Amino acid sequence: MTLITLAETAAWWTNQQAGLVGGLGGGIGGSACGLLGAAAGVCVPRGIGRRYVLGGMLMFVVLGVLSLLVGFIAIGMGQPWHVYYPLLIIGLVFSGVCGPLIFVIRKQYTIAEQRRMDAEAIRRSGAVGA
Template structure:
């Protein structure tokens, strides 16, 4: 086994606070904004960009967790990376197509309303 990357207890506390608390809060706020803005067709680039960013961060966390696991790091080091990475990647990755569909529906409603007003 290689040398420990971090003290597992201290790392768990800080990682849980920063990534779990902070990242989870930001992801939740992005989801709330998505629920408000996507039916209106607003903020498409910001919302989809944010979701894609969280998806990429999740994949990077999973990769880091796998490297830690295969390097023989203790459970307290690799598990937080894998857990938060899978949550970020799966939740955001699964919602990207749904959000795109919401924006397409909003655009179709806008086009239909415009055609009713004009014609």
């Protein structure tokens, strides 16, 4: 039985494959995150799609944190930079962009809900612009 030390592990992927990981992961993931942001821009002021928008943002944060975790594990295992760098960049961008936006979007949904309740109260009171 042979024990393999962390320093003896081979790189998880080649330099060329790292370009694909970073390019496709960042390109496809970034585009999907941008589309989710556009959907949030349309849905949040209207107070619709709360579960989907916040769930999507949370999904990107979780993917980002997992990517960061795997990147740090790769550093700890002595992987070359072309292995951990795309993982860390993707993780940093996903969690760094979508994480804070969850709080902003949640606050904007609260504002939209309050606006809807105020409008309903005005309709029920019969007080229409004098």
